[in-house]
Amino acid sequence: MSRSLRRGALAATAIVFSVAALSACGAGNDAQTLEIRPDNAAVTVDDVKIQNALVITQPEPGVKGPAVVSATVFNNGGLPQTIDAIRLPGSASLVKLQAADGSGRIVVPAHGSVVIGGAGNASAVIENGASSTRDGDAQKVVFKLSRTGDVALNAFVVPAKSYFKDYGPTVVPAPPAAPETTPSATASPSGDAGHGAETPATGETTPAGH
Structure with a gap:
């Protein structure tokens, strides 16, 4: 066999061996480790x-x-x-x-x-x-x-x-929005002592002491 033919035979053998080795690795129990992770x-x-x-x-x-x-x-x-x-x-x-x-x-x-x-x-x-x-x-x-x-x-x-x-950790929920506040109604001033008291029926005032 000529020198060139011997070189070609050795190269072909090396390629077959490499493909067989890779195929054996991929077919084993750890084949999934070849995935990108x-x-x-x-x-x-x-x-x-x-x-x-x-x-x-x-x-x-x-x-x-x-x-x-x-x-x-x-x-x-x-x-x-x-x-x-x-x-x-x-x-x-x-x-x-x-x-x-x-x-x-x-x-x-x-x-x-x-x-x-x-x-x-x-x-x-x-x-x-x-x-x-x-x-x-x-x-x-x-x-x-x-x-x-x-x-x-x-x-x-x-x-x-x-x-x-x-x-990972549980997502932390956003804090609840603060409730909107409405202005409270202004309370009517009550009658002061000595200045008369408002009568429930008519709203008219009567002098204190009567």
């Missing part, structure tokens, strides 16, 4: 992995109200852990945690995971979210777990729209 923060410390971490604000700019932290927390260890706190360094805002059932701490089961944010899931609500976060920033978020300790990462700050609508 926003980049979200993730970190792994010991047995804990946190991914898809976001700070989600009100959907419309300028609206005052809470924001939320959304994330999925994995526990690859053999013992359950609790999320004891979530902090936003550099911000004075508190993050209120609530388990999915509305009571107790958020528990990450052994060899399991917990979702924070969205209907039916645990929640992490940032009080005064509008004043402590700004859309487009990367906000440092620290998860404090009972066994692993602090796990920190930078989460994107996004409004509750598009991909994030179902995981």
Whole structure:
């Protein structure tokens, strides 16, 4: 076989191998990961992995109200852990945690995971979210777990729209408009003592003392 033919055969083999490898990746269980999705923060410390971490604000700019932290927390260890706190360094805002059932701490089961944010899931609500976060920033978020300790990462700050609508805070309703006031009727002056009193029937006055 000539040298040129050998080069052509090798090139064809390389192309077939590349197409086969791509087809195998696309047909696997993770084929949907090839879809275009926003980049979200993730970190792994010991047995804990946190991914898809976001700070989600009100959907419309300028609206005052809470924001939320959304994330999925994995526990690859053999013992359950609790999320004891979530902090936003550099911000004075508190993050209120609530388990999915509305009571107790958020528990990450052994060899399991917990979702924070969205209907039916645990929640992490940032009080005064509008004043402590700004859309487009990367906000440092620290998860404090009972066994692993602090796990920190930078989460994107996004409004509750598009991909994030179902995981964001409830829209704060506009305050009700103040009721219109009408001028009250001027009360008729009552008769003063010593100047006569008005009679109910005729409106005529009679001298006092008579």
